[in-house]
Amino acid sequence: MTPDLRRLRLPWLAMVVVIVLGLSFVAADALYAQQRPPVSQSIAHRQWHWPTWEQWRRVLSLQDYNTRVVLFGATMLGVAAGTIGSFTLLRKRALMGDALSHATLPGICLAFVMATVLGVDGKSLVVLLAGAAVTGVLGVAAILVIRRYSHVKEDSALAIVLSVFFGAGTALLLVAQKTPGGHAAGLETFIYGKTASMLASDAYLIAVVNLLVVGLCVVLFKPFKVLCFDAPFGASRGLPALLLDSLMMALVLLVTVVGLQAVGLVLMIAMLVIPAAAARFWTENMGRMTAVSGLLGGVSAMLGAGMSALLPNLPSGAMIVIVAACFFSLSMLLGAARGMLVRGLRRVRLNRKVDAQHLLRAIYEQLEAAQALPPTPGGAILPAIEWQSLLRMRSWSRGRLLRAIGRAKRQGLVEQLDADTIRATAKGFAEAARVVRQHRLWEMYLITHADIAPSHVDRDADLIEHVLDDAMIEKLERLLHQQQRRETVGSPHPLSLET
């Protein structure tokens, strides 16, 4: 972690400077604004009414019909998007949903205009969703064509389809709003969503789609999994990769199209990406990940919609995404499998183990150089050594060495005689002999089998000695025809007590 921090330091500093500058501009402006008469109330004076007990009770006990419908529909959508999202994330198509959902807008508007011209009700959900699906498919097809038949990269293909289709969509939206006889006032809900005014029929439609998506994901779990991790392998085993891929995209399209008017276009992308990315931190098992992702999607949709119903002035689509983002941050920090905390702990533990082994080996080599090794391991009392002398054997700082000694003392590997001298215990010496043996076995291996000069093997062996397991040691012994007694071999090169 340390080198990353070091590399990031300069840009971060620059960012801090920019932010401080920006804030000071803002502060200066605010000071200036204080001298002016206030135009209107600012956010600081805004009244925040904490919901009364009565309101809590109504929302929590799902008394309002409307709240019930919205919570149900949003949760269903969250589960569906989370489930299919985990597959697209692993397929590295997380942003395909982005392009897809933007590409539906021209279809929606075109369907509205055509339906109005033909005299059908332009705002019938079926018509609009059909239009959305058509241009969504066209968008995906365009991405696939560009990727397959030109050297334009995938990210550019996504961005091109996204912006051009959406541009066409906005142009058509304006046309739709000017269509004589049409009443297009509700079409923007497809961009921003209108969760709070979801109808029961919408919620049922979402529920059906949810069942379909989750059902297909369960039934086709294995083929989808193979497709995500190793598509060529799947194809070689006779899996219809193209068909499965298309099916996966079709499911994404389905969820996107029904979700559009619930949470809106941009926030639909979030529903597809965030729960899946959060679930990835919790487990390495794909089945569990899909389940966690669906669960997180459902829970964040429910919480977001609930908060929106409870508190005034909170748009539900945005709240759902913000709740999901909170889950994501928590998962990134605390996730059990890949969270930053767990990975940091693992790294610290490894560093400590490595330090302890370095300490023991340094003690051993010190004794060996002084020809003070006991004739048989165990039993005899070892001579004490000054820990200061260990400082010169490796490039470690005084603090690091002292911390390593302190930990080794607690584990009973060394004991401290007085302020300057320490002594390895019998247990510590046995461990030291083992580590030294691993180090020298690897050195011998490098010299005899990799033709590396004896003066160069120390550093390489230094890296590998900590991760050699028993099976590997046995293999090395057999390879090197060493004596079979578990004793330490001599060092193949002169030991230096100074770095």
Added chain:
Amino acid sequence: MIFAIANWDWALDGWIIVAGVLCACGAALLGNFLVLRRMSLLGDAISHAILPGLALAFLITESRTSWVMFVGAAVVGVLTAVFTESIHRWGNVDEGAAMGVVFTTLFAIGVLLIVQAVDHVDLDPGCVLYGAIEMTPEDPIIIWGREMPRVVAVLGVVLAVNALFVLAFYKELKITSFDPELATTLGINARWMHYGLMTLVAITAVASFEAVGNILVVAMFVVPAATAQMLTNRLPWMIGISLLVAALGAVLGHVGAMVVPAAFGYGSTTSAGMMAVAVGLFFGLALLFSPSRGLAPRLVRRMRLTGQIIAEDLLGLLYRNEEFDPQQTMMFAELSAAIPANRLAQRCVLLWLVAVNDVVRDGQEYRLSEAGRDRAAALLRAHRLWEEYLVKEGDVLPDKTHPSAERLEHFTDKQLRRRLDKETAAAAIDPHGKPIPPERP
């Protein structure tokens, strides 16, 4: 005529087009490097994510003072890039997914903040998405004694800054885009170039959002550069072409916004959307017709090669037939049965051979003309020389040489035939006992 349909008004439409062109060129200039670095979607992410910056700056300062919102939004824009990078690096998350998490979250926060402010301000998210390019001339400022729209001045400055950045750091940008490791060994800090570029992308997105809406910026970041990438491999040309495409797209888009809906009996539509469609159209054209790598030229080249090979196979067949009996001619059915290709393609190629007078037609029968015999002899010479060479130098069994020679004969020119002749010691008979035709002048 177009101007008449569209109620053209230079004072109004002129400024709209100027604003569109400035925005398009400013974005396209940086877009080249985004596309080359495979970060096309970062433009999209940043231009969505600036929303909370705008909203926060507004809520704190209670004013729509441009530069405050400008700074707020630009800071958030750069933060998008920083957050994406951090999540990607520290959370081990796929870069696309990290971007998706960051920009949707920031957008949601922006929507939330705007709703808090909505009762006393008209800062609606719609304005961020579509922009209000049509309003351009309604907000004039005076610069050097001349009145011009504020948006045009801002976008002009942004374009100038972008151009200066690209000119000043051209070499560094180029190297870090193509090979960051090499750049590091040369002592160029790839990270600084990255964040410098991101800062300018954010500034461009912010400057453009109120004029033209973010969807046009996203389109202009990526589409002109990708179009240019279809047409050339050289960076200076790519930048030039992308600027041209962006400017043309802006002009065409505005004209289209007035003319296209009018053709269907509707009023004019949003220019920003149509500008995105116009550059998309250019990209489609480049994808189809780019001389070096377009789909259509590639298809034509492939069909011409197929035609050439069928023609040579036909000539070779007629020649071999003449070897048995110089007087014999062949029917189309006999020719067709001997060559593995589509019958329609064969008939077309045969008609063409007759037209260029390589083959002579007698009713239903076909035979070689003098010119055709020369061509066929050269082909068979190549074929049989290859067979001889493969047996002699390649240790291939004589009865296994035919398929290789059948492929090689189509790509063997006179020089290579002379070389083969030398290598096979001017053989006159091929491994199957057939005579190798002599080289004709």
